Amino acid sequence: MRDVDEREMLFRRLSAALGRHGSPGGTPSSPAGPTPPPGKESGRISRFAEALTAVGGVVLSGTPEEALPVLGEALRAEGVSALFFPQDDAGAREVAEALIPFGPFTLTTGEEVRGGNPASTAGFRTADAGIAETGTVVESSNRGGTLLPGLLSDVHVALLPSHSVVERMDEAFALYAEDPPRNISLISGPSKTADIEQTLTVGAHGPRKIIVLLV
Amino acid sequence: MQPTAHLFPRNAQKALADKTLQAALGRATGRFLHHRAEAVAAFPGFGEARERASEIKRQTLAQLDHHLGRFIEEASRRGAVVHVARDAAQAREIAARVAKEEGVTLAVKSKSMASEEISFNVALQEAGIEVVESDLGEYIIQLAGEAPSHIIAPAVHKTREEISRLFERKLGEPPTDSIPALVAMARRHLRAKFLGAGMGVSGANFLVADTGSVVLVTNEGNGRMGTVLPRVHLAVAGIEKVIPRMSDLPTFLRLLPRSASGQPLSSYVSVLTGTRREGDAEGPEKMHILLLDCGRSAILEGKYREVLKCIRCGACLNSCPVYQSVGGHAYGWVYSGPIGAVLTPLLVGLPEAAPLPDASTLCGACGEVCPVKIPLPDFLLELRADMRSQGLKTPGEIAGMKGYAGVMKRAGLLEALERVAGLLAQFFTKGKPVEGLPYPFSGWTERRDFPAAAAQPFRKLWKTRRGVQG
Amino acid sequence: MDPRRSIPVSLFFTCLADAFYPRTAFAAVEVLERFGATVRVPLSQTCCGQPAFNSGNRKEARAMARKFLLSFPGDGYIVSPSGSCAAMVKHGYPVLFRDEPRTLALAHAVGERVYELSQFLVEVLGVTDPKSDFSGKVTYHDSCHLRRGLGVVEAPRTLLRAIRGVEFVEMEESDRCCGFGGVFSLKYPQISCRMTEHKVERIVATGASWVTSGDLGCLMNIDGMISRVGYPVKAIHLAEILAGGPAEPAPGTAGKGTP
Numbered sequence: 001m002r003d004v005d006e007r008e009m010l011f012r013r014l015s016a017a018l019g020r021h022g023s024p025g026g027t028p029s030s031p032a033g034p035t036p037p038p039g040k041e042s043g044r045i046s047r048f049a050e051a052l053t054a055v056g057g058v059v060l061s062g063t064p065e066e067a068l069p070v071l072g073e074a075l076r077a078e079g080v081s082a083l084f085f086p087q088d089d090a091g092a093r094e095v096a097e098a099l100i101p102f103g104p105f106t107l108t109t110g111e112e113v114r115g116g117n118p119a120s121t122a123g124f125r126t127a128d129a130g131i132a133e134t135g136t137v138v139e140s141s142n143r144g145g146t147l148l149p150g151l152l153s154d155v156h157v158a159l160l161p162s163h164s165v166v167e168r169m170d171e172a173f174a175l176y177a178e179d180p181p182r183n184i185s186l187i188s189g190p191s192k193t194a195d196i197e198q199t200l201t202v203g204a205h206g207p208r209k210i211i212v213l214l215v
Numbered sequence: 216m217q218p219t220a221h222l223f224p225r226n227a228q229k230a231l232a233d234k235t236l237q238a239a240l241g242r243a244t245g246r247f248l249h250h251r252a253e254a255v256a257a258f259p260g261f262g263e264a265r266e267r268a269s270e271i272k273r274q275t276l277a278q279l280d281h282h283l284g285r286f287i288e289e290a291s292r293r294g295a296v297v298h299v300a301r302d303a304a305q306a307r308e309i310a311a312r313v314a315k316e317e318g319v320t321l322a323v324k325s326k327s328m329a330s331e332e333i334s335f336n337v338a339l340q341e342a343g344i345e346v347v348e349s350d351l352g353e354y355i356i357q358l359a360g361e362a363p364s365h366i367i368a369p370a371v372h373k374t375r376e377e378i379s380r381l382f383e384r385k386l387g388e389p390p391t392d393s394i395p396a397l398v399a400m401a402r403r404h405l406r407a408k409f410l411g412a413g414m415g416v417s418g419a420n421f422l423v424a425d426t427g428s429v430v431l432v433t434n435e436g437n438g439r440m441g442t443v444l445p446r447v448h449l450a451v452a453g454i455e456k457v458i459p460r461m462s463d464l465p466t467f468l469r470l471l472p473r474s475a476s477g478q479p480l481s482s483y484v485s486v487l488t489g490t491r492r493e494g495d496a497e498g499p500e501k502m503h504i505l506l507l508d509c510g511r512s513a514i515l516e517g518k519y520r521e522v523l524k525c526i527r528c529g530a531c532l533n534s535c536p537v538y539q540s541v542g543g544h545a546y547g548w549v550y551s552g553p554i555g556a557v558l559t560p561l562l563v564g565l566p567e568a569a570p571l572p573d574a575s576t577l578c579g580a581c582g583e584v585c586p587v588k589i590p591l592p593d594f595l596l597e598l599r600a601d602m603r604s605q606g607l608k609t610p611g612e613i614a615g616m617k618g619y620a621g622v623m624k625r626a627g628l629l630e631a632l633e634r635v636a637g638l639l640a641q642f643f644t645k646g647k648p649v650e651g652l653p654y655p656f657s658g659w660t661e662r663r664d665f666p667a668a669a670a671q672p673f674r675k676l677w678k679t680r681r682g683v684q685g
Numbered sequence: 686m687d688p689r690r691s692i693p694v695s696l697f698f699t700c701l702a703d704a705f706y707p708r709t710a711f712a713a714v715e716v717l718e719r720f721g722a723t724v725r726v727p728l729s730q731t732c733c734g735q736p737a738f739n740s741g742n743r744k745e746a747r748a749m750a751r752k753f754l755l756s757f758p759g760d761g762y763i764v765s766p767s768g769s770c771a772a773m774v775k776h777g778y779p780v781l782f783r784d785e786p787r788t789l790a791l792a793h794a795v796g797e798r799v800y801e802l803s804q805f806l807v808e809v810l811g812v813t814d815p816k817s818d819f820s821g822k823v824t825y826h827d828s829c830h831l832r833r834g835l836g837v838v839e840a841p842r843t844l845l846r847a848i849r850g851v852e853f854v855e856m857e858e859s860d861r862c863c864g865f866g867g868v869f870s871l872k873y874p875q876i877s878c879r880m881t882e883h884k885v886e887r888i889v890a891t892g893a894s895w896v897t898s899g900d901l902g903c904l905m906n907i908d909g910m911i912s913r914v915g916y917p918v919k920a921i922h923l924a925e926i927l928a929g930g931p932a933e934p935a936p937g938t939a940g941k942g943t944p
Contacts, residue, residue, distance in 0.1 A: 006299045007287070010454070010508055013301075014280040017516035051479065086496070110496075114444070116410060134480040146496035147443055151436070169465035173486075177461050180426050182491050182498045183443065186484035191436040193398060194476075195352035195370050196378055198243050201398045204351055205405065206436030206483070224873070231875050536862045540879040574873060576866025576880070577739060579833035596780070599741025608741070616737055620745035623731040624752060633704050648912050658874025663881065663909030666705045673698055673707035674728050683728060 044132045045214065048165050051135025052212060055189035056202065061214040064098065071095075071157065071211065072102025075122050078155050078209055082108040082117070085124035086146045091159050092124035095213065110148035123149025123207070127158045130165035130212070131172050134188050137212060138172050141183040150187055156207040158187070159215050216334050216362070218563045220547035223570035230541040236372045240542050243371045247533040250477025251584070258479070264469045269588040271463055272524035279515060282424040282457045283506075289427030293489025295502040300333070306507055307338030310449070313503050314344050317447045319413035323405070325431065325438040326350040327418025328527055329507055330451045331363070331549040332562070335416070346416070347408045349437035351401050358385045365532060365543050365551070372542060405437070415441030415499070419452035420526065421467060422504075425460045428488040429504065432471060432481045439485050448487070448499040453507050455515075455523035461486070467526060470586040474528035510562040519594055522557050524587040531581035531591060537574050546571065553581035557594045565598065569607050572598035611655075630675060636668035646670065692810070693761035694722040697799070699770045700732045701901040709901060712928035713766040713802055716817075720810050722764075730756040735773040738781060740868045747781050754778075754791050760798065762809065766924045768801045768831020768899045775799050776834060801831055802924055803899055807840035813847060819930045820850040824893035825923075826884065826907065827860040828900035841899055841923055848926065856887045856896075865906035881910045889916050897923045 049059040058074065060067045075083075083105050085092035099105060106119070113121055125146070129138040137158045139150055150156045166172055169186075176184055191206030202208040219226070230236055255261045275282050287297045298313070300306035310333070314322060322339060324330065324346055336346045336357075348357040352370035356363050358381050363369030370378075378397055382388040388400045409415075417438055421430040429450045431438035442448050458467065464486070472478040491498030514523055532538045532552030543551035548559045548568070556575060560568035572595050581591040602608055622629055640646055648664035651657070659665055671679075694717055698710040714724050734749030753774065757763050765771045778792035806812040825845060831837050845853045864870065864880025884907060888896045896911075896918055898904050908920035921930060 006301060006305070007297075009301065010299045010506075010512065011280055011284065013508065013512040014283070014454075014515065017512050018277065018280060020280070055478070055482075114410065116407075136480060141492070141495050141498055144492075144494040144496055147439070148497065151439055151443055169468060170462065173461050173464055176486075177426070180428060180461070180486065180488040182488055182495060184486040184488075185439060186480070186486075187482065188478075188480040188484075189482045191434070191482055193351045193435045195350070195355070195368060195435075196373075196394045196397055197239075197375055198246050198368070198371070199394045201395050203395075203402065204398060204435035204437070205349070205402060205409075205440055227873065228875055231879055536864065536880045536883070537873075537876055540876050540883075572741075573869065574876070576829070576862045576864065576869045576877075578829035578862035578866070580829075580860075580862065583833055593780075596739065596741070599739070600743050601741070603741045603743070612740070613742070616740070616742040616745045619732075620734075620737060620742075620748050623734075623749045626729050626731050629731050636704065648909070650913070655871050658871055658877075659909070661874060662878045662913060663906065664912040665909060666905055668704055669707050671707070673703040673710045674726075676707050676711075677726050678728065681726070 044165055044167055045162055048130050048132040048135055051132065052189070053135070055135060057135060057189050058209065058211040059214065060211060067213060068098055069102060071213065072099050074211060075099070075105070075155060076102075079120050080105065080122045080155055082106045082119040082121045083124065084108045084110050084113055084121060084153070085149060086110065089124070089126050091126045091215065092149070095157070095159060096124045110146055110152070113152045114148060121153045122155040122157055123151075123153030124157045124159065125149040127160045128164065129172050129175060130160045131169055131186070132165055133168045136169070136172070136186045136188040137210070139185045139187065140176065140181050142176070142181040147183060147185055150185065151206060153207050154203065155209045155211065156187070157211045157213060159213050162214050216331050216549055218548040218559065218567050220559050220563065220568035220571055222547055223545055223574060226545040226547060227541040227574070230545045235374060236542055239372050239374070240539055243365070243368055244533045244539045247476060247529070251474060251530060251533070254473040254477035254479065258469070258473060260469065261473065264466050265586050265588060267466050268470055268586060269524065271458060271466065272587050273521065275457060275459055276455065276515065276520055276523055279454065279457070282459055283454055285424040286422050286427055286457050289425065290489065290504055291427070293427050295427065295489050295504050297504045297506065299506050299508070301508045303333040303509055306333040306505060306509065307335070309505055310335055310451070311338045311342040313449060314339055314414060315342055317414060317501060319344055319447060321345045321347070321408065321412045322414040322416050323347050323349045323408050323412040323441045323445065324416040325418065325433060325441050326353050326369070327416070327451055328549055329418050329453050330416065332509055333451070333507065335451060347405070347412070349405050349409065349441060350433075351398065351435060354401055354405065355381065362544065365529065409440045409444050412441070412445045414447040414449055415445040416449045416451065417442055419450050419456050420471065421464065422452055422457040423461050423464065423486070424457050426488055428461065428486050430464065431485045431487065432468070432483070434482045436483050439483050442485060442487050442499065443497055446499055447501045447503070449503045449505060451505045451507065453509070454511050471526055471528050474530040474584065474586040514561050518597060519557070519561055521589050522561065522594060524589050525554055525558070526587055528586055530584040530586065534580040534584045536576070536578060536580070553591045553595070557591055557598065560598055565601060565605060565607060569602060572602065626674070630672060633668065633672035634675065637670045637672065640667035641670055691723045692721055694724050695757055695759070695761055695763045696724055696726045697730065697757070697763050697765035697770065698726065699765060699767045699901065701905060702766060705905065706901055706922065709766055709922040709924050712922065712924040713764070716802070716806070716815070716924060716927045717764060719816060720806065720812055727756045733770050733773045735770060735777065736867050738773065738777050743781060750778050750781050750792070751788070754788070754795050757795055757798070762805065763795070763799045764802055764805045765799065766802045766899070766922060767901060768828045768835055768837060769902055771799050771801045772830040772834030801835055801837055801899055803841040803844055804835060804837045807843055812844070815844050815847055815927050817848045817927050817929055818850055819848050819926050821895050822852040822854060822893045823895045823897055823926065824854050824856045824888055824891045825859060826856070826863060826888070826896055826898040826903055828898050828903050829862050831899045832860055837899070844923070844927060845897070851926070854891045854893055856891045858887055863903045863906050865902050867902065870906065878910070881906055885910050885914070885916065888918055894918055895926070896920050897926055899923055
């Protein structure tokens with residue numbers, strides 16, 4: 001096992017470099033851990049909305065009657081023609097299906113999009129959490145959740161339960177610290193690049209727009 | 216990557232003469248600096264986060280064996296296969312072997328400085344595997360057959376016209392002067408690659424010891440695509456990237472994007488832990504992590520240990536007036552700017568990189584912006600002293616220094632020489648500025664005047680006016 | 686400041702003032718005496734060794750540093766019209782002598798006595814009105830070692846703003862290096878000039894007739910390009926402005942094309 005030998009040699013080099021003799025050191029001392037000040041409950045949602053809006057995201061709230069026409073209009077404006085959502089995400093399904101009258105929108109699936117469906121899509125999914133500090137939507141593969149709606153779509157619509165908005169990043173990571181899923185994805189704005197002449201352009205690889213629907 | 220750092224003086228001159236590059240550099244570094252300054256000003260906790268991050272990194276390095284051991288253990292426990300390479304050749308061999316054993320024919324790669332160090336792409340291409348860079352800037356650079364010129368903006372030196380011609384030639388796209396159209400073309404071509412690739416290759420912004428996670432920070436979202444869609448994920452990272460706990464991540468995430476591009480947080484942060492789990496909708500079946508020593512354990516041992524705190528934000532490049540003047544290619548290897556001037560000599564050897572430690576005015580701007588408080592100016596000074604002790608200084612410089620120190624031993628001798636200089640100045644230029652001086656001062660007078668020596672030095676004038684004291 | 690008490694100050698006049706700009710050193714003395722300092726000028730001082738230290742020639746730097754430490758005995762203030770030379774003594778010497786505990790202790794003790802001129806006037810003597818007269822529009826270049834080495838940002842500005850007849854105007858990127866860098870300017874003259882060019886463009890854009898700074902190294906460099914190109918602006922050390930300045934620029938520093 002070449003790799004194991006090489007690993008052992010690395011640790012010997014590290015021990016020597018650190019002036020240790022014998023096996024690698026005991027318990028490491030812990031640097032000061034983060035001490036987030038308690039966030040004020042009131043205003044957390046508006047801080048979240050403000051931060052996400054500042055980086056080009058859109059935050060919608062209100063009753064379905066109020067939000068759906070606005071959302072439908074926004075998707076049409078982006079040229080979206082097909083909607084997809086995780087099959088086991090009842091909330092996302094409900095919103096997507098309710099949007100059809102505001103279309104013309106057809107329904108597709110993540111697998112079809114992955115298979116190369118060229119339609120301009122909106123991907124729907126219920127987020128795990130929101131972070132007010134940075135206007136971040138947190139999605140993960142926790143409990144088998146799919147990331148495709150926020151990955152392959154042209155417009156990503158994240159459904160965010162208001163009670164799952166936390167103040168700081170620390171609290172969001174703490175949700176997964178025990179047993180992190182394969183993929184924790186923090187989304188803070190549209191996919192963008194400034195690689196050509198330092199000109200900011202959205203939709204580099206992922207969605208060119210992110211819309212958060214507070215539920 | 217084969218270093219050409221010894222050619223810095225020549226390459227810097229070429230860069231100074233390149234008008235397109237000069238314009239792009241001015242725009243880019245100015246923009247980054249401005250955004251960084253605004254972001255730091257808007258975030259009152261920046262200073263505190265900087266102190267904490269620096270301390271976490273310092274303590275982690277002091278026990279790197281422990282934290283790295285923990286990382287390997289946790290990542291392995293969650294299904295990742297961890298490889299260790301002592302040098303670039305070995306890393307290339309491992310990368311090619313992994314790709315071949317996994318049956319990969321096409322790999323998509325997101326930006327990774329570590330992979331540049333080992334010439335990752337060459338290794339896979341030699342094994343018959345296609346590697347596509349998926350970061351837009353890197354993709355452009357790859358199509359053009361060049362090397363990146365900035366840690367976070369690799370194609371900073373290319374204009375849209377050049378890129379359009381490149382896409383026309385290499386991708387068969389129609390010409391355009393629209394940047395969004397160019398981005399859309401790249402997106403289309405790369406999307407097909409993402410969907411067809413057998414392996415996604417990433418670097419790692421951080422390795423989290425207590426969970427075995429690989430953390431990627433991107434704006435384009437390519438890092439996510441390549442680590443969700445392909446069947447295999449290979450992460451290539453230096454051993455110094457490890458941080459102890461997932462709870463340390465927020466501290467670093469508050470610093471990295473602000474320092475790099477002035478964003479509160481980049482659009483995407485992916486925390487990737489092990490392989491896909493039972494019942495997961497997607498994600499790689501296999502995860503390989505290739506850890507690079509490549510000179511790092513040697514750095515850990517010596518006085519430059521703290522350079523391993525670097526989180527590759529690029530702030531020192533943007534703030535450096537030398538980098539602003541010559542750009543990244545002149546530095547002749549993977550890392551440029553102040554971090555390159557320190558890291559390159561340490562990783563490829565001081566003889567090869569001898570011109571780099573001198574390529575700084577010691578203005579201190581880099582040290583001031585570094586989010587993990589690496590004493591870059593101090594390290595540049597140390598490297599210059601190492602040059603002397605390793606016999607890398609020219610005999611001319613050493614003789615000059617000895618002569619100068621000899622004069623300074625005696626104030627009387629100094630005064631006598633100053634008076635001779637004063638007489639010469641009166642004789643040759645009548646006390647007017649000097650327009651031409653011989654080597655080694657000729658470079659100064661090429662575009663600048665040099666002041667004439669005072670007819671009488673201050674120490675003489677003072678004695679005349681006030682008498683001798685002290 | 687207590688006007689009844691005399692404050693002993695040793696002038697660390699620097700090589701550049703000695704050999705090229707004696708009037709800067711005299712101006713520093715004049716201003717220090719104006720605010721009650723008794724100025725001593727130790728004539729055994731030569732070079733602090735910074736060029737040797739900055740180029741990695743530590744053996745030679747140490748020899749010069751030793752001589753410097755012996756040239757400033759006692760416990761009075763040591764004041765220099767140079768942020769860079771002051772920073773060398775304060776921060777460079779402890780590096781040079783890190784393996785020599787006795788000299789290191791002396792270096793720390795001497796370093797604690799060292800101040801740059803504007804810093805000394807404002808932070809130690811508490812000067813708010815420099816009681817100077819000067820006429821003209823002035824812009825200020827932050828010397829890197831004064832600003833980032835000693836952390837002196839406001840003192841020179843405080844003084845400039847308080848001078849009767851001075852119209853103070855900030856340039857853009859006042860804290861960006863002028864490209865001097867000592868030995869750097871000889872090793873990489875083209876890069877150095879590119880940086881100087883950038884600096885001079887910023888200076889000229891202010892429309893100021895004078896550019897001042899706390900370091901003669903920067904000023905020599907900036908003035909070198911101003912003089913060669915013939916820009917209508919003159920370089921002058923802050924000490925000279927505080928002392929009332931030359932009505933006419935002294936020979937050897939005037940821009941050739943200046944009106």
